[in-house]
Amino acid sequence: MLMMSIGQFDVKPAKAGFVAKCSEALRRGLSRPPSSSATHPTLSTNHNLEENPVKIVVCMKETPSTTVEKSFGPDMRIERRKEDAVINPFDEYTIEEGLRQQEKHAGSEVIALCMGPATATDNIRRALAMGADRGVLVTDPALAGSDAIGTARVLAAALKQIGFDLALFGSAAADAYGGVVPSAVAEFLGMPLLSFAGKLDIDGSTARIERQAEVGYQVAEASMPALVSVVKSINEPRYPSMKGIMQAKKKPIDTLTLANLGLDADTVGAAGAREEALSAEKVTAQRKGEIYMGNEGAADRIVAFLVEQKVL
Amino acid sequence: MADTTIEAASSPATTQTDDHNQQHQQRAHRHAPLPPALDLYGIDNLLSDEERLVRDTVRDFVRERVLPIIGEHFEAGTFPKALIPEVAQLGLLGMHIQGYGCAGMSAVAYGLACQELEYGDSGLRSFVSVQGSLAMFPISAFGSEEQKQRWLPRMAKGEVIGCFGLTEPDHGSDPSGMETRARRDGDSYILNGTKMWITNGGIADLAVVWAKAEDGIRGFLVERGTPGFTTSDVHHKLSLRASITSELHFEDCRIPAENMLPNVRGLRGPLSCLDEARYGIAWGANGAARACYEAALDYAKSRTQFDRPIGGFQLTQQKLVNMATELVKAQLLALQLGRLKDQGMAHPVQVSLAKRNNVREALHTAREARSVLGANGVTLEYPISRHMNNLESVYTYEGTDDIHTLIVGQAITGLNAFS
Ligand SMILES: Cc1cc2nc3c(=O)[nH]c(=O)nc-3n(C[C@H](O)[C@H](O)[C@H](O)COP(=O)(O)OP(=O)(O)OC[C@H]3O[C@@H](n4cnc5c(N)ncnc54)[C@H](O)[C@@H]3O)c2cc1C
Numbered sequence: 203m204l205m206m207s208i209g210q211f212d213v214k215p216a217k218a219g220f221v222a223k224c225s226e227a228l229r230r231g232l233s234r235p236p237s238s239s240a241t242h243p244t245l246s247t248n249h250n251l252e253e254n255p256v257k258i259v260v261c262m263k264e265t266p267s268t269t270v271e272k273s274f275g276p277d278m279r280i281e282r283r284k285e286d287a288v289i290n291p292f293d294e295y296t297i298e299e300g301l302r303q304q305e306k307h308a309g310s311e312v313i314a315l316c317m318g319p320a321t322a323t324d325n326i327r328r329a330l331a332m333g334a335d336r337g338v339l340v341t342d343p344a345l346a347g348s349d350a351i352g353t354a355r356v357l358a359a360a361l362k363q364i365g366f367d368l369a370l371f372g373s374a375a376a377d378a379y380g381g382v383v384p385s386a387v388a389e390f391l392g393m394p395l396l397s398f399a400g401k402l403d404i405d406g407s408t409a410r411i412e413r414q415a416e417v418g419y420q421v422a423e424a425s426m427p428a429l430v431s432v433v434k435s436i437n438e439p440r441y442p443s444m445k446g447i448m449q450a451k452k453k454p455i456d457t458l459t460l461a462n463l464g465l466d467a468d469t470v471g472a473a474g475a476r477e478e479a480l481s482a483e484k485v486t487a488q489r490k491g492e493i494y495m496g497n498e499g500a501a502d503r504i505v506a507f508l509v510e511q512k513v514l
Numbered sequence: 515m516a517d518t519t520i521e522a523a524s525s526p527a528t529t530q531t532d533d534h535n536q537q538h539q540q541r542a543h544r545h546a547p548l549p550p551a552l553d554l555y556g557i558d559n560l561l562s563d564e565e566r567l568v569r570d571t572v573r574d575f576v577r578e579r580v581l582p583i584i585g586e587h588f589e590a591g592t593f594p595k596a597l598i599p600e601v602a603q604l605g606l607l608g609m610h611i612q613g614y615g616c617a618g619m620s621a622v623a624y625g626l627a628c629q630e631l632e633y634g635d636s637g638l639r640s641f642v643s644v645q646g647s648l649a650m651f652p653i654s655a656f657g658s659e660e661q662k663q664r665w666l667p668r669m670a671k672g673e674v675i676g677c678f679g680l681t682e683p684d685h686g687s688d689p690s691g692m693e694t695r696a697r698r699d700g701d702s703y704i705l706n707g708t709k710m711w712i713t714n715g716g717i718a719d720l721a722v723v724w725a726k727a728e729d730g731i732r733g734f735l736v737e738r739g740t741p742g743f744t745t746s747d748v749h750h751k752l753s754l755r756a757s758i759t760s761e762l763h764f765e766d767c768r769i770p771a772e773n774m775l776p777n778v779r780g781l782r783g784p785l786s787c788l789d790e791a792r793y794g795i796a797w798g799a800n801g802a803a804r805a806c807y808e809a810a811l812d813y814a815k816s817r818t819q820f821d822r823p824i825g826g827f828q829l830t831q832q833k834l835v836n837m838a839t840e841l842v843k844a845q846l847l848a849l850q851l852g853r854l855k856d857q858g859m860a861h862p863v864q865v866s867l868a869k870r871n872n873v874r875e876a877l878h879t880a881r882e883a884r885s886v887l888g889a890n891g892v893t894l895e896y897p898i899s900r901h902m903n904n905l906e907s908v909y910t911y912e913g914t915d916d917i918h919t920l921i922v923g924q925a926i927t928g929l930n931a932f933s
Pocket of ligand 1: 644678679680681684685686687688710711712713714753754759907910911912913914915916917920931932933
């Protein structure tokens, strides 16, 4: 049921007109009056961009490290251990992109938003050590077992409360690989999503992305506030620096509960989940090899194989 | 019988339900869960969140940026210079120094960084140790305000590389016999002499050189390019091959008098630097040991001979258990030393004890691990031989194993056995 919805959310054309849909409450939450940049939407140059602060929320999930063996509990949920929890590898690109935009647009703010267990502050701290200004953790016992839609409902509410010009997401989470959340959040907020961005530019009040396609790339743009999901080719995430780690100690992490967000416990978590995992099976890696013998045609077949695998 | 024990102890082979039963049983018997093979004593829990973040950051960096290239550099005998801006960006250069563009982190954090760097290669850790503890530290501890302002921020950024010249061709363990001289001449000092085995010497922009002046041993800052100062690299090393080791030559090398470090005189100067660096080595050696133990453990579980994994043979298990045990002990030693240091309570004798023990045990571990891998152990395909060879230098520099024995021996007996 969920898989199908990816398409539905995603094909939503991102148009400037969408901005009209965003609620007043959301506008009030913005870090700056949205008007200032509207004076030069088409003429803006890089020089102008530098004085265009944006409020960026980077959404990050905590996932089990890809190097640990995953196990499932009797409820078919992945068993999560604090020691193994890392920032979803896809979201490192999200955070990095937020920081790069901040570097380009002086005065911008980057806020790391995470829905997760209370212990996720460790990983939020890591995002702060990379350079984010502050963190927001949405945590509540009732959130356990949330499916993609439940998660999106919570993130949408939190984003609304925080206020933003740009909300950034990874293209998927390394534990479930659903990839639905960004589009679902966009739907809840009634805002445009620029999905699978390989490049992001902010130009006045417009966000513009390039999305890699089979041949060439597509350009999509939307008026801010807008949501953007990024792919791994967009940047090379930095490591937290030692200074960053020291500074992160002093940066605030706010905690929000369901009550703070005005959400009903039975619309989220296991109670509100419409998604149900029925079974899980271990994937056994199979090595498949083909051996081409002899001189005749072997080279051609190897080349053909490599082309087929898109190596060449 | 033995087979079932192995099965039970290695969870990957068990099914999820088995896992569950096992956990349930453990709870019933009031056992804590089986600790992971790489943290048998839960030392992770002794670290703060921030310390773990430092460790994990450097660990990721080493895995992603160092391990893929370090074998080639070792083989070619080259230092991976491209990593300099990257370690600088991470803030590892002088990370335990306060101010002047440095992060000002705790001794434990610095130790953890050394540990992870040396998991990669002792050469890289040596580079960072020399820059931070042997070149930046004396400037920050004994330098004038101008010297600190002038050098430390650029050294933290990796724009200025430093080296530390104490050892001479004829004076190693006993540096008090040094022959390098600094003669005062008006507003200058004139240096004459040779320093030997100097890490980073050939790439250094700034040498911290210890020489005898009229009033005793003094530290001098000598810039590359100063007339009368030349360097030549030591070639054909079979250890620390991914690190530059050089000779420094001073021939009537005239430097401004204000390049002397004003605030220290006598052997205490260089020795306090060594104390800093040795502290880092006590941690670093554990990184090399962990790399060897990890590789041996992995190999022992997958390599089969006589129809079973070699890890199932008692002799191999004994080797692995020795490695695991010594690693845990060495880690606890380093951590307690770090905690003492952060409280300002660490004594140089404790640093000697930890440097001696941890490097010695790392070397044993490397040798045993090497044997577990059989022929594969001698190749660069695995990290073990590289670490084993590196550790021979680590065993010798910053006070040989013997010298640290005598330091601790003197401390506990009150009797000097040096001479
Ligand atoms: C790769 C590498 C990098 C180095 N980098 C630096 C650097 O950056 N800066 C620097 O200044 N130096 C550096 N050194 C030098 C190092 O610190 C010396 O090699 C070390 O102090 C030992 O000196 P030595 O080699 O002259 O040996 P020696 O002092 O001659 O010792 C030879 C042997 O005699 C033993 N011995 C000596 N005295 C006694 C005693 N009283 N009782 C019992 N045994 C004794 C020693 O333990 C050793 O086994 C480096 C060395 C190496 C190998």
